[in-house]
Amino acid sequence: MMTDPRKALADARLYGILDLGYVTAEKAEEATRALLKGGVDLLQLRAKTWTEAAILELGKKIAPLCKEAGVPFVMNDFPSLAIELDADALHLGQDDGSLEEARKLVGDQMLLGRSTHSPEQARQALLDGFDYIGFGPLFPTPTKLGRPGIGMDHVRAVQADVGIRIPVFCIGGIRRDNLAQVIEAGARRVVIVSDLLTAPDIATAVAEVQSSLRSAG
Template sequence: MSKQTLSNVLLYGILDMGYVDEQKATEVTRQLIAGGAGALQIRAKRWGRERIAAMAERVLPITRDAGVPLIINDYPEVAVEVGADGVHVGQDDGTIDEIRYLVGEDMLIGRSTHTPAQAEAALEDGFDYIGFGPVFPTPTKAGRPGIGMENIQSVHEKVGVEIPMFCIGGIKPENLDQVIAAGARRVVVVSALLQADDIAATTAEVVAKLKG
């Protein structure tokens, strides 16, 4: 497997199992991809490794057929086991060298960042992409205040021109124009897509706004 790139991805989707019925996960995956999500992460904070791996094995044929990278949250070893395209880690989940040792040279590694300094450090360390946020307070990051939008443009100019930078946290169609105006080029949208009546249509709406 040669390393993929997220340079052409505008919308990064997350299959967050806190929002998705396990039995409907493959259909939700298809809808996100049909709407234009260019990458998909499996996130299941309360699940064990085996359950996450089993879900990834269900989803992977769909993402592969669509040419959409599948990324596993938190568990490098699961990403390797199932043959995913990448792994996403937080600030406390090890160094780039430790993670790269586990997953090899051909897997994408992303890092969550919450300050300009963390974003710049992720670039310097050699991560393939970053998430930057939460822009707004969000239930998926309970207890973490929104960082606001004042740093989006400056971080994009320092980091986002070098590696893909995805703004994340409380972003939805209703506030996306603000986030774009603040300098965002790429975003992650979670609950606003997963709880939508028509996931594919709402995903397509977000992608259309990002394309301008």
Template sequence: MSQDRRSMLSGALLYGIVDYGYVSPEKMGSVCRELIDGGADVIQLRAKGIDKDSVKEKAKELLPICRSAGIPFILNDYPEMAVEIDADGVHVGQDDGEISEVRKIVGEKMLIGRSTHSLPQAIKALSDDVDYIGYGPLFPTPTKAGRPAIGLDEVAEMEALVGNSLPAFCIGGIKQENLQEVIFAGARRCVIVSSLLTAENISAATNAAKQSLSPA
């Protein structure tokens, strides 16, 4: 199972997030399906400031949707809950403790993702026991209000030093209008959040982003 999860992740290009900040709880299942129908390769549930019982209930709803589609379901934060519901992975930030401690909780089979906000943090992830990184925010984004954008200047270097060893998903303010600029800077994989979740047609917007990321 762990190898299957890592194999699925190795081919992932577009990482989708179902975020309480943009999606009402009653629509999360349908939005998850739309993201998957459009070509999202990974789905994360992000629930900042939401009570744990509600997070668990929603995670248990989204997990089988992802399983039936054959893509990894990642829980943002809450390693213990990720184990309890048998999620495919957990994503943790820079302030969420040492990866070694997270690994003790989730075991060897579960995927661990780490947010990185600079080239040194991305490089450090190579020596941590993580399965992928998020790298950003590249642009200012309401999803991470107050966190300065790191720009595009070091994307190619990050991909050369890190992306050849770990899946590295660029994140932060990425949308269809600037996606080609991000790809031109060297990105191979992206997380797109608000641009997809606020689209009139989520599936079509997701498909357009996926096609842009897919090799010709």
């Protein structure tokens, strides 16, 4: 049963992404169920190379699984699909338009997230009125080819500056084997993609990450 998406966002520590760059269409539902079983707090559907029609068809299978699990469903990039799938949130990159433009399309209730790659962009997203941000990539990652890792020097400052107002999810190359470093750098919330989706047991991997995040306080 879905709790209030805003409360779920406020409480969230681990943001999961069903990235179709790592999971085949045939395995998408199975991977989603495993991510949810393991305990992700939010789940985004990201399919950079898919057609909108194909994303919509998959979204019709994924969104109900999230609703059933009480986990907010996030649509990446496409406001029209977010509306059609009754998503709880829409995530926008730096080049995906303004908050005002998105609000005109999706209304006032849907949560809006923004990708940010510097402290300046993080602060701007807060000023613009986004509900949460992704901050990174901390490490180089195949998910963002050509974008260098920004490192962890600014994590604590962004958390102290922006993270006290809206959730800041560190992202980019974060894995179970470097998560302790990321937490030590000041992160309270993270996005992990490939390390979860390529794990032999996705649900167990998710549970491991949640245990580490929750025990860090």
